Amino acid sequence: MADSLSPGRRGNGGGKPNKDRTVAEIEKLARQRANRRKSAHEFKKKREHEIKMNEKKGRPGDVDFQRMIRRFRKRAMNPAQEHSASGMLKINVVVRKRPVSESEIARKDYDSVSCSNPCVYVHHCKLKVDGITKFLDNVNFQLDHAFNEFSDNQEVYEHTAKGLVNFAVDGGRATCFAYGQTGSGKTFTMAGVQGLAARDVFRLVNSSEHIDKGLEVYCAFFELYGGRCIDLLHDRRVCSIREDGKGRVQVEGLQEIIVSDEDELLQLIERGNGVRTTHATEMNSDSSRSHAICQIALRKLSSRAGSEPFGKLSLIDLAGSERGQDTKHHNRQRRGESAEINKSLLALKECVRALDSGSSHVPYRTSKLTMILKDSFSSNARTVMISCVSPVASSADHTLNTLRYADRIKEKAVRPLVQRPSITNGDLSDVSCSDSEFDSADGKEEESRDFDDEEEDSELSMARRSSPPPPTPDASEDKAKNRKQKQQQQARDLVQAKRLTTQLQRHTPAKASAASPAPPGSNYKQQQRRGRPTPRISPSPKYPNEASASETRSEHSSGSNVMHKLSSASSSSTSGSESSRKPPSSIQAPGSSSKAGRGSGVTKIQAPSSRRKQWEDPAKNPPKLREPLQSQNHSNVHNSKIGNKSSSNQREESPEVVNFHDVVAKLVDMEEDVLSAHMKTIQKNADLLTEEGVLLSKVQGSDVVDYDIEEYAERLDAIVSSKLKMFQDLHAKVTRFRKHLEMDGVAQKLVQD
Numbered sequence: 001m002a003d004s005l006s007p008g009r010r011g012n013g014g015g016k017p018n019k020d021r022t023v024a025e026i027e028k029l030a031r032q033r034a035n036r037r038k039s040a041h042e043f044k045k046k047r048e049h050e051i052k053m054n055e056k057k058g059r060p061g062d063v064d065f066q067r068m069i070r071r072f073r074k075r076a077m078n079p080a081q082e083h084s085a086s087g088m089l090k091i092n093v094v095v096r097k098r099p100v101s102e103s104e105i106a107r108k109d110y111d112s113v114s115c116s117n118p119c120v121y122v123h124h125c126k127l128k129v130d131g132i133t134k135f136l137d138n139v140n141f142q143l144d145h146a147f148n149e150f151s152d153n154q155e156v157y158e159h160t161a162k163g164l165v166n167f168a169v170d171g172g173r174a175t176c177f178a179y180g181q182t183g184s185g186k187t188f189t190m191a192g193v194q195g196l197a198a199r200d201v202f203r204l205v206n207s208s209e210h211i212d213k214g215l216e217v218y219c220a221f222f223e224l225y226g227g228r229c230i231d232l233l234h235d236r237r238v239c240s241i242r243e244d245g246k247g248r249v250q251v252e253g254l255q256e257i258i259v260s261d262e263d264e265l266l267q268l269i270e271r272g273n274g275v276r277t278t279h280a281t282e283m284n285s286d287s288s289r290s291h292a293i294c295q296i297a298l299r300k301l302s303s304r305a306g307s308e309p310f311g312k313l314s315l316i317d318l319a320g321s322e323r324g325q326d327t328k329h330h331n332r333q334r335r336g337e338s339a340e341i342n343k344s345l346l347a348l349k350e351c352v353r354a355l356d357s358g359s360s361h362v363p364y365r366t367s368k369l370t371m372i373l374k375d376s377f378s379s380n381a382r383t384v385m386i387s388c389v390s391p392v393a394s395s396a397d398h399t400l401n402t403l404r405y406a407d408r409i410k411e412k413a414v415r416p417l418v419q420r421p422s423i424t425n426g427d428l429s430d431v432s433c434s435d436s437e438f439d440s441a442d443g444k445e446e447e448s449r450d451f452d453d454e455e456e457d458s459e460l461s462m463a464r465r466s467s468p469p470p471p472t473p474d475a476s477e478d479k480a481k482n483r484k485q486k487q488q489q490q491a492r493d494l495v496q497a498k499r500l501t502t503q504l505q506r507h508t509p510a511k512a513s514a515a516s517p518a519p520p521g522s523n524y525k526q527q528q529r530r531g532r533p534t535p536r537i538s539p540s541p542k543y544p545n546e547a548s549a550s551e552t553r554s555e556h557s558s559g560s561n562v563m564h565k566l567s568s569a570s571s572s573s574t575s576g577s578e579s580s581r582k583p584p585s586s587i588q589a590p591g592s593s594s595k596a597g598r599g600s601g602v603t604k605i606q607a608p609s610s611r612r613k614q615w616e617d618p619a620k621n622p623p624k625l626r627e628p629l630q631s632q633n634h635s636n637v638h639n640s641k642i643g644n645k646s647s648s649n650q651r652e653e654s655p656e657v658v659n660f661h662d663v664v665a666k667l668v669d670m671e672e673d674v675l676s677a678h679m680k681t682i683q684k685n686a687d688l689l690t691e692e693g694v695l696l697s698k699v700q701g702s703d704v705v706d707y708d709i710e711e712y713a714e715r716l717d718a719i720v721s722s723k724l725k726m727f728q729d730l731h732a733k734v735t736r737f738r739k740h741l742e743m744d745g746v747a748q749k750l751v752q753d
């Protein structure tokens, strides 16, 4: 090849092998290319082998992610601990992971959840903004117990509901919930718990310790479906829920059945479960669409009819939770169902949290479910929440939602955890364990012993697919180096932009608190201070009800900027509490706490400088609120902003104050508008950046031979035009907003004068 390519050699005349520099270069490039092809070929072969091995082991699906998950389990997971005795916990929150099902295997879904008692790790499998590089976002939660796919119902029961049965027989109010995404194993778990509890109730009631109490066992089984209460043991008769004058919640028409032994109780439970309302949903072809409540009441023989039972055990299989996006193909009835389900789940969470924190106010009236469970939130109550999760990667968002729900309930008792770093496909140097290392731990086959180690180079090259070829050692070296640096910078910018977008998405008014709702009395920042890991926030929407609740909450937070100002300016005419003095301007990115070790820092969305000044110097200008925002009902927050204007207090205010209120009210709307436009712009820009990265890699990728430069230019043109328009629109909005801010300053001055 060299001979045919080097006419210079013949022209040299001396016959000495004095190769022309260009020819040598071409030869070198050809060699490098051949080497690249060879290693790419080897990588491909090994990957194919790994895919086959995975399939043989019954775990088809993305081979790279599965490898990263195995490495994480091997290298980065805390070792499992023994289950601790938890009989006396007021709230016991556990997680149960079910095995991967046949249908999931058939659609090549794979296990992406790891349980290592008491921790559970969700390996969120993601692509970087370049659209090629795979990485794991590992989110961990620590609950009271974590049960993996090998735990059976007996084991789960031993550490959850068993203590509740003892508690009920001792005269307490005990409640066990199974909560989770549809198809995550709630009914499976609760059926097991109900059976085992039925056995233990009779064992205990008839034991020498309790026989003197003369307890009789009664059972009622009903469901809450679409806001209606249906007696499952009496031909689905509809009952109504009322609160009597003494504050006792009664289910009118619900009939308890007295049972004399375990078999009878089991039959009733089976009968009730058999007639529950079920429908096919996107996630589960036989989804229970109702909350099923099995109440086992223990009454003394001597007690009067209609009196409160001595002890009560409620076993509740909650309806499957769904995200808003899962319901998009539902008809109106299904959507209504989902909204109702999510509303009651949110209410339940708030009540259990209130119980856990010992709050005197439990908002049980918020939903029928919580009304019925009123006495489960009393001081003489114990609760177990079993969070059921599906193990598969396609359900990671749901799993995170379920675990966040559990985490929020348990937040006061959960200890801080050190978050592990994400594992990236291109970041393998510190995670070098191989398949075989992992498998041999299980005593399984070792066919791919050193695959991973050899593969790392190939994976790195895969991760850098869009990088330029290696620099040449001649005069063009500097040029190539510069080019490489420039491209690396571009790639970093892309990643940075995406990261920023994700962080900001968490703080988009509607989403920020949807991802991490902060109910009254709880403080998100307190969590940060405690160093407790805040689970990563996925950008996907949460339960519709949480979204709506958090929208009002975000109204609270974004509106509070203005509320501070308004209150400080018109404090002379207000007589409200001054309890909320904290500057609400900066929102810390979830997971950005240094202790939590996640995220790269703190994202602050700062208020306009004129307002910041007031917060920075509260002594000079103490912000006053008419009523403490913390204690307001969320839905009242907006009303209070507007409503205050027309209160009797306000009617006597000067025209300047009234005008100021108008300006401020408008400012609140504009602020939200600008913030949301800004978020949208960033999101769109990040999407366009991703597209640009892919576009570039199609032209500049190391393995690209043919490309269409016209198509490239055309698409780039469209992207740039779209960006221009997008930024112009945002600019116009910001300009209008700034003008209004000036007006606001003038109005405030008038009021102060």
Ligand SMILES: Nc1ncnc2c1ncn2[C@@H]1O[C@H](COP(=O)(O)OP(=O)(O)OP(=O)(O)O)[C@@H](O)[C@H]1O
Binding pocket: 097, 098, 099, 101, 149, 180, 181, 182, 183, 184, 185, 186, 187, 188, 189, 284, 286, 287, 288, 289, 318, 319, 320, 321, 388
């Ligand atoms: N721990 C487990 N071991 C084996 N199989 C399980 C386990 N958990 C659940 N399953 C199986 O998974 C499927 C779905 O479980 P199940 O019906 O209990 O889900 P669900 O959460 O109650 O769903 P939905 O809320 O839609 O009613 C069932 O076929 C069940 O047998």
